Amino acid sequence: MSNNTNALEIVDLRAGYDASDVLLGISLHVGLRERVGLFGPNGHGKTTLLNTISHVIGPRAGSIRFMGEAIDALASQKIVARGLIHVPQANRLFPDMEIMETLELAAFTPRAQKELKTNLECVLSLFPRLAERRRQQCKTLSGGERQMLSIGVGLMCAPRMLMLDEPTLGLSPKLKDELAEAIAEISSRGIPLLLVEQDIAFVLSLVDRMYLVDHGEISREINRGAEVDHQDIMDMYFGSERA
Amino acid sequence: MTSDILSAIIVSGIVLGSGYALMASGLSLVWSTLGIFNFAHGVLMTLGAYLAWTVSDAAGLDFGLATGIAVSIAAMVGVGILIERVVVRPFYDHRDILLITVMTTLAAMIVIQKGIQLIWGARLKQLAPIMPGNVRLLQTTISAQEALIIVLAPLVLCALWLFLGRSRIGRAIRAVGQNPSAARLIGIDVSLIFIIAFAVSAVLAGLTGVLLGSVRLLTPEFGAEPLVKALIIVIFGGLGSLSGTILAAYIIGLLEATLVFLVGIYWAPSLIFVLLIFVLILRPQGLLGKVVR
Numbered sequence: 001m002s003n004n005t006n007a008l009e010i011v012d013l014r015a016g017y018d019a020s021d022v023l024l025g026i027s028l029h030v031g032l033r034e035r036v037g038l039f040g041p042n043g044h045g046k047t048t049l050l051n052t053i054s055h056v057i058g059p060r061a062g063s064i065r066f067m068g069e070a071i072d073a074l075a076s077q078k079i080v081a082r083g084l085i086h087v088p089q090a091n092r093l094f095p096d097m098e099i100m101e102t103l104e105l106a107a108f109t110p111r112a113q114k115e116l117k118t119n120l121e122c123v124l125s126l127f128p129r130l131a132e133r134r135r136q137q138c139k140t141l142s143g144g145e146r147q148m149l150s151i152g153v154g155l156m157c158a159p160r161m162l163m164l165d166e167p168t169l170g171l172s173p174k175l176k177d178e179l180a181e182a183i184a185e186i187s188s189r190g191i192p193l194l195l196v197e198q199d200i201a202f203v204l205s206l207v208d209r210m211y212l213v214d215h216g217e218i219s220r221e222i223n224r225g226a227e228v229d230h231q232d233i234m235d236m237y238f239g240s241e242r243a
Numbered sequence: 244m245t246s247d248i249l250s251a252i253i254v255s256g257i258v259l260g261s262g263y264a265l266m267a268s269g270l271s272l273v274w275s276t277l278g279i280f281n282f283a284h285g286v287l288m289t290l291g292a293y294l295a296w297t298v299s300d301a302a303g304l305d306f307g308l309a310t311g312i313a314v315s316i317a318a319m320v321g322v323g324i325l326i327e328r329v330v331v332r333p334f335y336d337h338r339d340i341l342l343i344t345v346m347t348t349l350a351a352m353i354v355i356q357k358g359i360q361l362i363w364g365a366r367l368k369q370l371a372p373i374m375p376g377n378v379r380l381l382q383t384t385i386s387a388q389e390a391l392i393i394v395l396a397p398l399v400l401c402a403l404w405l406f407l408g409r410s411r412i413g414r415a416i417r418a419v420g421q422n423p424s425a426a427r428l429i430g431i432d433v434s435l436i437f438i439i440a441f442a443v444s445a446v447l448a449g450l451t452g453v454l455l456g457s458v459r460l461l462t463p464e465f466g467a468e469p470l471v472k473a474l475i476i477v478i479f480g481g482l483g484s485l486s487g488t489i490l491a492a493y494i495i496g497l498l499e500a501t502l503v504f505l506v507g508i509y510w511a512p513s514l515i516f517v518l519l520i521f522v523l524i525l526r527p528q529g530l531l532g533k534v535v536r
Contacts, residue, residue: 054428080430088428094421097414105414109430157429 006065007032007161007192008053008084013062015052022048024216025062030161035193037203040213046196047089049213050163054086055079067160081109083160089196090169091150095139099130099149102138106156115158123152126182144175151182162186163194168202180205250381252500258389260496261396262455264489267473267480268400269447271488272407274477276420276440279341282348283326284448285470286355290322291315291449292456292465293359296368308371312453316446323445324438326351331441332434352470360463370456392454399450400489403443407485416440420483479519481532491530 008030016022022045030036038046051057053064055076064072066084074082094102103123107116124131127148133141141149147167154162167183168176176199183206187193197203203210204224212220266288273281292315297303299311306314330347334340374387407413418426419436427433452466459465472495480491495515502511523529 056424056427075432076427077430077432080428086428088425091425092422093425094418096421097417101414105411105418106429108411108415112430153429 005032006030007034007067008194009063009065010053011063013049013052013064014060015048015057016060017048017057021060022216023052026213026216026218027062028211028218030192030194032192033190034209035187035195035207037207037210038194038196038213039198039200039203039210040219042198044213045216046213047165048216050086050088050165050194050196053079053163054084056086077109080157081111083111083158084163085154085157085159085161086163087150087154087165087167089165091146091153093138093146093149093153095137097138098135099138099141100134102149103130103152103156106153107158109157112156112158116156119156119158123155126155126185127152144171144178147171147175147179148182151179151186155186159191161192161194163196165196166198167195168197168199176202247382248504251383252504253497254380254383254385255503256497256500257393257493258385258496259499260493261392262451262469263472263476263496264400264492265396265447265451265454266469267476267488267492268403268485269444269451270470270473271477271480271483271485272403272416272440272447273444275483275485276416277331277437278420279331279344280348280474280477281326281331281441281444282345282470283330283351283355284444284473285466285468286352286359287319287322287326287445287448288452288455288466288469289359289461289463290355290452291319292370292452292461293363293368294318294449295453295456296370296461297363299371300368308373311370312373315449315453319445319449320442322449323442326445327438327441331437335434335437356463356467363463365463368461369459370453370461372457373454386458388454388457392458395454399447403447404485406443412436412439475515475519479522479529481529484529484531487529487531494530 006029010029011027013026014021014023026045026049038049040046048057052059055074059072062072063070066079066082071079071082071084097105103120104116107113107119112119129145130148130152133145138146138149151164151167154164164183168179171179180202183193183195193207195203195207208224210222211218212222266284270281270284273279295311295315298306298314299308326348330351331344334343334347337343372386372388374391376387377384378387378390380390407417415426415431416436416439419431419433423433451469476491476495477488479495480487480489498518499511499515502514506514
């Protein structure tokens with residue numbers, strides 16, 4: 001048995017699309033009960049990083065270990081079967097399927113099927129609005145409802161770790177608060193979390209630790225409680241003009 | 244128009260429609276799952292009928308019709324998987340998969356059709372009917388086999404409907420058709436689903452061939468005309484909608500029977516095309532279609 005203390009461990013990961021490299025050697029880790037944020041401007045590799053971890057795209061170099069085992073060569077469905085669940089950005093899910101059908105289907109892997117009943121209860125109590133609209137088709141949902149369903153689908157997969165990509169993208173402040181509560185509730189059950197967000201206040205309210213991603217690399221690591229230097233963040237977005 | 248003629252038209256229209264519905268539903272399934280048209284679908288129907296003939300007929304292996312049909316249907320699973328592997332799978336990541344697979348599935352169609360001609364020759368063959376004799380229906384006499392097709396088609400389509408709507412694999416097929424990347428992220432093996440969709444579709448084609456193989460004569464071109472009809476039906480019914488496909492199959496069947504009566508067998512097929520063009524001008528998305536993805 002390894003004395004591994006991390007849920008996710010990434011070393012020098014490189015990946016990209018076609019001729020362009022997007023991730024230029026990323027190393028990070030997420031502890032077994034830890035909530036970690038990824039923060040940084042658009043187009044700097046956060047979504048690519050999640051896509052590489054869940055093997056939507058293949059890594060070009062580096063290693064990814066989940067619960068102590070290498071997963072960088074595994075196909076997406078095998079990674080899901082191990083319980084590393086990626087809830088993608090602005091997921092439009094399955095437009096013609098009903099909410100309940102989608103949630104039941106999401107418990108697809110054998111492990112998830114065994115937990116179907118308990119996870120379904122958990123999702124419906126976490127998002128009562130989904131319970132009210134159970135017969136409604138995904139394409140008729142509002143942005144907030146679709147985001148709830150996306151997270152619900154992630155929970156139906158029986159996660160041992162969740163990766164959420166901008167769960168509050170385009171939502172009103174009120175809905176953001178609702179989702180933040182739900183996410184906090186999920187992670188309070190001991191599910192480690194990797195959260196990508198643009199809203200710095202939102203990330204900081206939810207995570208123990210945060211990485212700043214800049215041009216395909218980790219530029220800084222910020223612990224909770226540490227003062228966030230707003231100048232640093234402004235620099236990241238607008239470029240440093242100080243000599 | 245006397246009631247005799249009317250009922251004859253309706254009955255023969257329903258017979259046609261049932262065959263079309265079985266045929267087109269397989270084509271529709273592959274379209275809505277993979278977003279491609281399988282032009283080899285018609286020749287799969289031919290192959291299914293010839294395989295059943297070889298195993299069952301006295302001039303072949305003479306194992307009886309039940310064995311012939313069973314062997315044929317089982318073989319279609321393999322043929323469907325093979326087609327997917329050889330002419331579709333290499334192009335999944337290609338931007339122009341739709342156009343490329345038009346060519347590759349057409350190529351597969353030609354190869355299989357010529358292969359059938361080589362193996363079985365051009366001489367006409369016919370399967371024994373599952374049910375011999377005649378049946379009277381709505382003051383019209385049809386063969387019992389045709390009556391069987393009328394009854395069996397809705398049952399098979401209902402089974403397909405339940406499979407896609409209720410079963411875990413069926414739902415996964417629909418999910419992959421609607422959003423493959425989201426399907427992958429809930430643990431569905433997308434390429435396995437593609438194989439299953441192709442296998443189910445090939446079985447439907449083989450089943451159509453086995454059922455029609457005793458009503459019509461078998462030639463290597465046996466499936467060519469049904470393929471064209473099935474293409475029309477899938478488009479007319481609305482791409483991606485199985486219920487639209489089934490509805491369209493029966494409408495086209497009845498329309499064809501009516502036109503055959505009114506203008507004769509020579510002009511009926513062309514007129515169906517003309518009418519289809521008018522329908523698509525008025526309703527480009529087809530009967531129950533959604534906006535094409």
